[in-house]
Amino acid sequence: MKAVRLHDALDLRVETVDAPSSPPPGHVNLRVRAAGICGSDLHNYRTGQWISRRPSTAGHELCGRVTAIGEGVSHLAIGDVVAADSRMWCGECAACRSGRSNVCEKLGFIGEVCDGGFAEEVQLPARLLVRHDAGLSPRVAAMAEPLAVALHAIRRLNPPEGEPVLVVGCGTIGGLGALLLSQLRNGPLLLADLNAERVEMVADVTGGVPVALDATAIDAALDGKRLRFALDATGSVPAIAKAIDLLSGGGALALVGISHGKLDFDPNILVEREISLVGCHAFVDELPEAVAMLPGLEPSLTRFSEVLDTLDAVPDAYERLLKGGGSRLKTIVEISD
Numbered sequence: 001m002k003a004v005r006l007h008d009a010l011d012l013r014v015e016t017v018d019a020p021s022s023p024p025p026g027h028v029n030l031r032v033r034a035a036g037i038c039g040s041d042l043h044n045y046r047t048g049q050w051i052s053r054r055p056s057t058a059g060h061e062l063c064g065r066v067t068a069i070g071e072g073v074s075h076l077a078i079g080d081v082v083a084a085d086s087r088m089w090c091g092e093c094a095a096c097r098s099g100r101s102n103v104c105e106k107l108g109f110i111g112e113v114c115d116g117g118f119a120e121e122v123q124l125p126a127r128l129l130v131r132h133d134a135g136l137s138p139r140v141a142a143m144a145e146p147l148a149v150a151l152h153a154i155r156r157l158n159p160p161e162g163e164p165v166l167v168v169g170c171g172t173i174g175g176l177g178a179l180l181l182s183q184l185r186n187g188p189l190l191l192a193d194l195n196a197e198r199v200e201m202v203a204d205v206t207g208g209v210p211v212a213l214d215a216t217a218i219d220a221a222l223d224g225k226r227l228r229f230a231l232d233a234t235g236s237v238p239a240i241a242k243a244i245d246l247l248s249g250g251g252a253l254a255l256v257g258i259s260h261g262k263l264d265f266d267p268n269i270l271v272e273r274e275i276s277l278v279g280c281h282a283f284v285d286e287l288p289e290a291v292a293m294l295p296g297l298e299p300s301l302t303r304f305s306e307v308l309d310t311l312d313a314v315p316d317a318y319e320r321l322l323k324g325g326g327s328r329l330k331t332i333v334e335i336s337d
Contacts (some may be wrong), residue, residue: 003119004314009048012058012315017315020123023070028126030064030082034138035148036305036332037061037314039171040109040263042322043258050112052246058314060086060110062117063132065336081136083144084117085128085287091286102152102282118314120335132291139332140294140301145178146330147289147297149256152283154184157254159229159286164188164222166230168243170195170202172257172304174233175329179300182206184233190221192239198328205300211298235259244269252276254291275288285288308333 001019006012008197020029038061044050045058066080076082089096089104110116111122131273132141150173157182159165160231167178170193179202181189193199199210211217218227228251235257243253244265252275271317283290294301305326308317317331 001044002311003115004059004311006045006051006058007055008051009046011320012045013055014312014315017057017119019121021070021129021226025071026073026126027070027123028076028129028170029068029074029121029123031067032062032064032117032119032122032335033081033322033337034142034332035059035062036142036330036335037317037321038146039173040258040320044112045318050109051156052108052112054217056110057117057119057122058111058113059117059119060084060112061142061145062110062122063138063144064117064122066129067121072165073105076126076129076131081134081141081280082129083141083291084124085133086145087128088125089176090114091182093171097148097272100284102284120311122333131180132289133295136294137302138334138337139305139307140298142332143301143305144287144291144294146172147176147180147293148283148286149173150180151286151290152192153177153231153233153254153256153280154180155286156233156278156280157229157252159185159187161185162187163223163225163229164190166190166192166211166218166227166243167208168192168230168232168255169234169236170199170329172329173231174231175202175304177231177256178202178206179234182208183297190218190227195324198329201303202322202329205303213239215246218246223301226320230254231256233257234253237261237263241265244275247273247275249273249275250321252278254278254280256280262327304329305332306330311335
């Protein structure tokens, strides 16, 4: 079968490999329907930071159709269409036992510690799979995982009803976070991104207001209301520093982007304004809820995504996206249906 495998930093190859064997107990085989390219995929390709197996089939945002079932799997049947949880947690450490599997002490991810979704077939633990509406297009079903990430971040931020919220960065997670904020709560929604085309698209879908990351622009957009809550999905240290400066007292800044560099700031700002910095890592139990939301969000998710029609196009897409060439929030390769 065909697979896209990461051999080392900047070394991504489309290769012919053996199809998965018969699934062992607790596992299933999937015919992959679609898989999305994540910002963390690009980061790992560029830096090699999380390479733990060489080579490994990349791709952790995927959906598929069950083709074989191992012993002990009772909640799935041949032919079921499913979305995959990206997280490989141990279930035994203190974090897992406390219900915090997203900060498992041995946490790994599909496409890293095991082969992922940029392939015609994949074998995964059945516990990671959630059935979805059979009528969903593959490109939408493949967005369940990043939607769960965005949902977890919004819940971690927990802005009160009616409070303005600023989303910094309208890439995949920022754009999906803005979409969820527009659907799940009332209150002004502000959007900041250096890519004018992208922020305008997210604004059109969500009803948010594009703003520059400065106090004058935000004050004008809010017409006297105070900004207390923001979500950073860029990981940009300068953007995070600006967001902290922009927040009024009693709020929070949620960080969900992958950062480069270190933040240099006066912690007295957090103390005196009583501002919380909230880290958001992957998700805990939000995936089934995100899957249930997909049908209602399908028009928006379709608009947010672009589709590749072959695995052969993935390496070039990595390079294009690293250069800022993506016109949509999410690039998805459709593999089968």
